[in-house]
Amino acid sequence: MSSHPHSPPTLGDAISTVEKRRQTFVVYSSDDDPSIVDQFALQNVDIVHRRLPSDRPNGFVVLRNEADEFVGSISLDELELLLEPPISRPWNDAVLAEGYRALYEVLSHTVFTSLDRRQLLGTAREIENRAWRVGEGTLWVGFQRFSAMAEQVDVYTKLADETALEIHAFGEDDWELPPIPGVTCHTNSADEIGRFWFLLFDGGGDDDQACALVAEECSPGEYFGFWTYDHDLVEELTAHVRTTYA
Amino acid sequence: MEANNGCCEEPCRRPTGLTDDVFGVLREEPRRYALYFLLEYETVSIDELADVVAGWRRVDGFGIVDRSERDAVHTALLHRHLPTMAAAELLTVDSEMGTVTRTNWPTDVREFVELAHDAETGVNTV
Numbered sequence: 001m002s003s004h005p006h007s008p009p010t011l012g013d014a015i016s017t018v019e020k021r022r023q024t025f026v027v028y029s030s031d032d033d034p035s036i037v038d039q040f041a042l043q044n045v046d047i048v049h050r051r052l053p054s055d056r057p058n059g060f061v062v063l064r065n066e067a068d069e070f071v072g073s074i075s076l077d078e079l080e081l082l083l084e085p086p087i088s089r090p091w092n093d094a095v096l097a098e099g100y101r102a103l104y105e106v107l108s109h110t111v112f113t114s115l116d117r118r119q120l121l122g123t124a125r126e127i128e129n130r131a132w133r134v135g136e137g138t139l140w141v142g143f144q145r146f147s148a149m150a151e152q153v154d155v156y157t158k159l160a161d162e163t164a165l166e167i168h169a170f171g172e173d174d175w176e177l178p179p180i181p182g183v184t185c186h187t188n189s190a191d192e193i194g195r196f197w198f199l200l201f202d203g204g205g206d207d208d209q210a211c212a213l214v215a216e217e218c219s220p221g222e223y224f225g226f227w228t229y230d231h232d233l234v235e236e237l238t239a240h241v242r243t244t245y246a
Numbered sequence: 247m248e249a250n251n252g253c254c255e256e257p258c259r260r261p262t263g264l265t266d267d268v269f270g271v272l273r274e275e276p277r278r279y280a281l282y283f284l285l286e287y288e289t290v291s292i293d294e295l296a297d298v299v300a301g302w303r304r305v306d307g308f309g310i311v312d313r314s315e316r317d318a319v320h321t322a323l324l325h326r327h328l329p330t331m332a333a334a335e336l337l338t339v340d341s342e343m344g345t346v347t348r349t350n351w352p353t354d355v356r357e358f359v360e361l362a363h364d365a366e367t368g369v370n371t372v
Binding site: 026050054070072073074077078106 | 296300304306308310313
């Protein structure tokens with residue numbers, strides 16, 4: 001691996017960097033102010049409203065990146081799915097169909113300011129699902145506190161058991177975690193570990209499969225952060241977590 | 247629209263604006279959605295028109311419209327649909343500015359486009 005000329009960014013640095021990439025949501029709707037868009041409370045997104053000539057309340061959103069290039073378009077109904085994500089097991093293909101994964105891809109690098117645990121669990125599942133499909137590589141998961149991992153023990157037991165994944169879990173030691181074969185648990189009481197919920201998957205040799213979620217708990221149960229499919233960024237984040245905590 | 251309930255005293259004539267060219271335009275979905283958007287905005291960029299046509303007609307479908315799908319719509323608009331609509335005198339294209347502008351549609355054309363819009367985008371249907 002090439003050495004970095006600078007030290008890898010911390011999780012907070014990464015959020016700040018992504019936050020600087022402005023994106024635009026052009027909301028096409030007959031409703032002048034579809035509430036769904038506000039619910040996302042997006043940090044680095046400019047929202048532009050354009051009217052459609054119907055009385056029909058639903059519409060669609062076009063996402064354009066910093067260079068004003070088209071990134072994707074989704075219906076407002078579907079955007080709502082992210083607020084109420086179906087939470088299934090990582091190996092359940094039915095829910096995480098291609099279209100649904102594409103939805104996450106389109107919204108990557110969008111900095112959200114107030115998603116709750118359930119909403120982010122949808123994103124976490126999408127990353128675990130990728131790791132499951134690829135079946136190899138390394139998955140780094142920060143649970144903040146090991147008590148938060150309690151409900152995920154069966155998921156991670158199966159992930160470790162049925163794939164060749166190398167799995168590292170991080171958290172504060174507030175719960176006696178049962179040993180999970182194939183999962184290396186790193187107890188750590190560092191401030192960053194306690195504040196950030198993260199999942200980093202290196203893609204298992206396939207750069208296109210690399211993905212990450214980085215979310216800071218800014219008030220209890222409320223998160224600020226982003227997810228990404230940018231391999232270079234995932235690699236930087238991984239380097240930081242590995243060198244600092246592993 | 248006014249119905250002519252079988253009491254024609256003169257032979258029925260097609261209303262002035264609705265030429266064969268206009269009906270020809272309406273045969274294809276991307277062109278219809280472009281006209282629907284022009285009901286709301288008189289001048290729009292071709293870039294935006296491509297976004298709208300690609301995004302709007304997929305509102306009821308599942309999944310996202312990706313870059314390649316949208317770019318295919320853009321190409322089709324540019325080389326096929328916009329010239330057809332311009333020939334039917336429904337819009338003018340400013341290639342230099344990359345915009346299209348709706349012409350002054352006769353009332354019957356506007357009503358017909360509105361009717362198609364309501365039927366196709368599901369307004370007033372349950």
